[in-house]
Amino acid sequence: MPVLAQREFRVLYPLTESLLEQLAGADRVTYEHSLHVAGVASLLAREMGLAGEERVLYEAGLLHDVGKLHVPRELLFTRRVFGPSDRLEMQKHVGYTREILTHCRYPRTLVEVCCQHHERLDGSGYPLGLKGSAISPGGRILAVADVFAALVAPRPYRGALSPRQAVEILRQEALCGRLAAEVVGALVRRLDECCGLCGVRAGV
Numbered sequence: 001m002p003v004l005a006q007r008e009f010r011v012l013y014p015l016t017e018s019l020l021e022q023l024a025g026a027d028r029v030t031y032e033h034s035l036h037v038a039g040v041a042s043l044l045a046r047e048m049g050l051a052g053e054e055r056v057l058y059e060a061g062l063l064h065d066v067g068k069l070h071v072p073r074e075l076l077f078t079r080r081v082f083g084p085s086d087r088l089e090m091q092k093h094v095g096y097t098r099e100i101l102t103h104c105r106y107p108r109t110l111v112e113v114c115c116q117h118h119e120r121l122d123g124s125g126y127p128l129g130l131k132g133s134a135i136s137p138g139g140r141i142l143a144v145a146d147v148f149a150a151l152v153a154p155r156p157y158r159g160a161l162s163p164r165q166a167v168e169i170l171r172q173e174a175l176c177g178r179l180a181a182e183v184v185g186a187l188v189r190r191l192d193e194c195c196g197l198c199g200v201r202a203g204v
């Protein structure tokens with residue numbers, strides 16, 4: 001598994017390896033996305049002076065979407081545009097991530113960070129609709145890393161966006177009060193490295 005070999009850190013918890021292997025076998029796209037998010041999120045933590053959070057964010061990036069193991073395969077791999085019921089079904093992956101990580105006895109702080117990656121500062125996110133300070137610094141960083149990594153990667157229903165287009169969307173999300181402006185700023189300052197960590201070329 002060549003991408004595993006490129007990982008920056010050893011994982012903190014032995015179970016992470018086996019969960020990642022399961023994810024790689026079931027859903028290669030989510031597995032690779034998780035590696036990208038781990039790299040970007042830990043870099044952003046360092047850039048923001050949260051060096052103590054770096055390892056936790058790396059591990060959270062690897063694990064945040066592990067709940068997709070329980071999402072029906074036909075939904076994971078569909079090429080159709082999602083309807084409302086598909087979206088609700090897909091959103092359940094966060095709850096499944098919580099179940100898996102809690103069952104595996106991961107520390108509560110790590111589980112919370114993982115489960116906040118779709119929360120938004122204005123309360124428009126899911127699963128809890130958390131607002132503002134209810135979202136941890138780690139959750140805010142993971143959200144930005146997740147959106148960036150997703151946008152610069154191709155999806156069955158769209159091509160990959162350029163890093164410049166992705167940054168424009170992140171800036172809009174920050175302006176609208178959904179993503180943390182200070183995290184988006186950190187990503188812009190380290191854009192070349194974030195692109196490299198997602199396997200895309202910067203400057204386009």
Ligand SMILES: [Fe+2]
Pocket residue numbers: 064065093117118
């Ligand atoms: Fe997710």
